[in-house]
Amino acid sequence: MKHFSEDTWEFIQDDRFIQWVLHPDAxxxxxxxxxxxxxxxxxxxIEKAKAMVLSLSKVQQPAVDGALLEEVYAVLDKHMMEEQPAMKAAPQVLTAAVKTNFRYRWISAAAAVVAGMVMVSIYLKKNNKPLVAAKIESYIEKDQVIRTNKTPDNQVAYLTDGSTVVLKAGASIQHTTFLQHPKREVYLKGDAFFDIAKDARRPFFVYTPKVAICVLGTSFNVTEEKGGNLTIMVKTGKIxxxxxxxxxxxxxxxxxxxxIRFNARTAVFVADSLNIADAQNIPAAVNIPPFTxxxxxxxxxxxxxxxAYxxxxxxxxxxxxxxMVTTTMTNETFENKLKIICAAINATYKISGGxxxxTGKPCS
Known part of the structure; x- marks a missing residue:
């Protein structure tokens, strides 16, 4: 069996596995x-995949030998030669295609980092661009925002794409600061109501400890029960x-x-229509006050x-x-709000490191 087998490669491509290795939680x-x-x-x-992921995160690990390096390149070549399938609209079965772009960059990063260990610089064969550790960067703490509702009341969390999340008491979400990747991804713990801004080019994913939810633009409620059971109620759109x-x-x-209800013990989904009690438990549309x-x-x-953000x-x-500025802003994205304000004071903005x-000149 190869030292770096397809079995190992499966884990290295797994977002959830990488999150566990780099940022373990309960x-x-x-x-x-x-x-x-x-x-x-x-x-x-598992152990070989963990060692590779830790190496990519620049945690001190034993040097990777030449045989492993060659096998990384061999698997990388195989994946680069495969045609990248497009994501079908409203799929009944979610295939690996929904993770292709996000993981493809990380696969490239894997070879780049290993090559760096042996002082070799390589470029992607298809477009001759330097390999970039985009996948691993998405898990670096400086590029992550963790927002927790520590109050007994519901709390609104604004996302930069125009989406909003109503966090119930004790709930928290974690995501990259500007949701800048091809997939908008949020990790949820606890109960929350999501109102997702539509963006057909970038699907929105919500990850709970056991279930993933894929949406394009919709509103839905997530309730986490003891034992890991989960109930998701859809108000608008579809997931x-x-x-x-x-x-x-x-x-x-x-x-x-x-x-739809997920039984964590049996790993079974059960779907049903909302009853009157369910409908009453879904929060009303979030009345987001304008920034006036x-x-x-x-x-x-x-x-x-x-x-707010x-x-x-x-x-x-x-x-x-x-x-001094007079303005009213409502459903604009975070960056559009910045543009409006900066235009009013003849200033510019730059986003760096989350x-x-x-920058600009003083007002008279």
């Missing part, structure tokens, strides 16, 4: 411990749901006014956006302290 640790216990014959592949432990990712379509400012210091506006905005008060930097 939920993903419990899942993988249970999975390993049920598949003891794959322990060796596709699948069990993360299902390698074939058989999807289940849920349409408006329907719900009347002759307001622009630094105060930036503070309001910083609080959990994104640090750097604006020098010595430069912009006298700039933060925003405002």
């Amino acid at each position: 939920a993903n640790a419990a899942y993988w411990e249970q999975w390993i216990a049920a598949h003891p014959h794959r322990q060796d592949a 596709s749901v699948y069990d993360l432990a299902d390698n074939k990712q058989h999807g289940y379509i849920v349409t408006p006014n329907h719900k 400012f009347e002759n307001t210091p622009v630094t105060a506006i930036f503070d309001a956006l910083e609080t 959990s994104i640090k905005i750097h604006a020098d008060v010595n430069v912009f302290g006298k700039c 933060q925003v930097y405002i």
Whole structure:
């Protein structure tokens, strides 16, 4: 058997596996411990995959030998030669195609980092561009936002794409700061109501400890019960749901006014129509108040956006302290809001390292 087998490669491509190795928590640790216990014959592949992922994250690991490097390249070549399938609209079965672009960059990064260990620089054969560790970067803490509702009341979390999430008490979400990848991805713990902005080019994924939810633009409620059971109720649009432990990712379509319940013990989905009690439990459409400012210091506006989106905005008060703005903003994305404000004060903005930097001249 090859040292770097297809069995090992399967784990290295698995988003959930990478999240567990790089950022373990109680939920993903419990899942993988249970999975390993049920598949003891794959322990060796698991350990090799973990070593590779840790190497990619720049955690100190023993040097990777030349034979392993050659096998990485061989598998990489195989994947690069395969035609990348397009994602079908409203699929009944979610295939690996929905993860192709996101993982493809990470596969390329794997070869790049290993090559760096032996001081070799290579380029992608198809487009001659340097290999970029895009996949691994999505798990670096500096590019992640964790938002937790520590109050007893519902709390609205604004996302930069125009989506909103109502976090119930104790719930939390984690995501890349600007949802900048081909897939908009949010990791959820607890109960929440999602109202997702439509973007046909970039599907939106919600990951719970055991279930993934794929949407294009819709609103739905997620309730997590003790023992890992999950109930998802769809208010508008439609979603596709699948069990993360299902390698074939058989999807289940849920349409408006329907719900689906996942039994964590049996890994079985059961779908049904919403009853009156269910409908009453789905939150009403979130009434997002507009960002309305009347002759307001622009630094105060930036503070309001910083609080709403959990994104640090750097604006020098010595430069912009006298700039006053009157505006109303509603459903614009975060960046469009920045453009509106910057246009009003003749300033520019730059996004770097998950933060925003405002530059310009003082107002007279």
